[in-house]
Amino acid sequence: MRQKNLKVTAGILIIVAAVFYLIVAGFSTANAAYYLKVSEAINGSVDPGKHYRIEGKIDVTTATFDGKSNPVVLKFQIYDENSPDKRLIVIYNDVKPDNFQEATGAVVEGKFNKDGTFQADNLNLKCPSKYEQADQSQQEGAVTKFLRSLGLKR
Known part of the structure; x- marks a missing residue:
């Protein structure tokens, strides 16, 4: 027992x-990763040894992709919507996501290089919602037409 x-x-x-x-x-x-906006990362003192998560809008016009180098290199700039003049160069050593050109923003995770560029280990894209109506001139759906005919929707 x-x-x-x-x-x-x-x-x-x-x-x-x-x-x-x-x-x-x-x-x-x-x-742990410090979460910052682009302007906070540029204005603040960042430590190259720490891991950061930075959110910003993507400037796809500045994007370059070198698929022949080893490792492959995707280089682009992100910026804050409120201060588009403050930009951060992001280097991502992986394949370019298929929906990169349609992306409206990104959240990048990684560390700062000594030259001030950001070396991203992870890239999460923000894409426009497929459920939002892009243009008011689009045709109404059948349910909306039905509700209008009943006088329930203006």
């Missing part, structure tokens, strides 16, 4: 230790 209690106690201690380890690892700052 005493040996059975010892096994149960040891099992509970192992489970408690594992849960404690997962909690401590979850709060670790090793994977």
Whole structure:
């Protein structure tokens, strides 16, 4: 009976230790990234050793893609909508996403190089919603026409 209690106690201690380890690892700052806008990244003092997540609009006219180099290089600029004159050069060493030309913005994750460019490890594009009506002159849907005929919609 005493040996059975010892096994149960040891099992509970192992489970408690594992849960404690997962909690401590979850709060670790090793994977933390500072979230900034482009103007904050340019105006603030950034540390080249820290990991950052930066959001901005993409200037696709400045984008260049070299698919022949090893590794491949996608280079473009991002900027804030409120201050388009402040731009950040982003270097991304991976294939150019298919929807890059249609993207309205991006969130890039990575570190700053010593020359002030941003070396992105991860690139998340923001694309225009396919559910928004692009132009008011588009045809009305059948439901809208029906509601108008009943006088429920103007």
